Amino acid sequence: MIARLHYYSDKEKIMSLSRTKGKLFFEGAQVHIFPDMSPEVGRQRAAFNQVKTKLRDAGIKYRMLFPAKLEITVDDSRMTFIDPCAVERFINRNKSSSSEEH
Template sequence: MGKKPRPVIIRLHYYQQKELIIREARAKRGKLVYQGSPVAIYKDYAPEVATHALNTNPLWRSYITLVSSQLSFPARLFIWTKDR
């Protein structure tokens, strides 16, 4: 106990399995436990999909030309401006 949680990456052959896992994890939110420790499951996207989604959003495109940023797992957003 007291250790930082470790991320685990799972690759599934069929997307239906992934969707089933995500659906069941949402249904058991806060109640999913493995060997007495809570487990959190997050939906992730392939880098190509995430890049495409960011580049097709015009508001985001205008934002990234002004500010340098980084989104890291789990959901931490780092922003750098010209001042820093």
């Protein structure tokens, strides 16, 4: 089934609920909800996969914004990146500064 929503905020609410509720079922069958995106946007988002793994390992909170932006939250401040290489530099700088503190 494909649903077309008139308001972007409705899509965001549905996606948020699908993440927080866990598995969804309809008449005994599991239902999966995916946002529709072009192959190009998918490639742009996939370019962040390695840095997202490093962020998870470092315990840094992040989220992906549409179409392909990565938002990082550190010490209640947010930074947004459109380039995975810039995120990599940020991670390396943070590793350097945290190792100097110890």
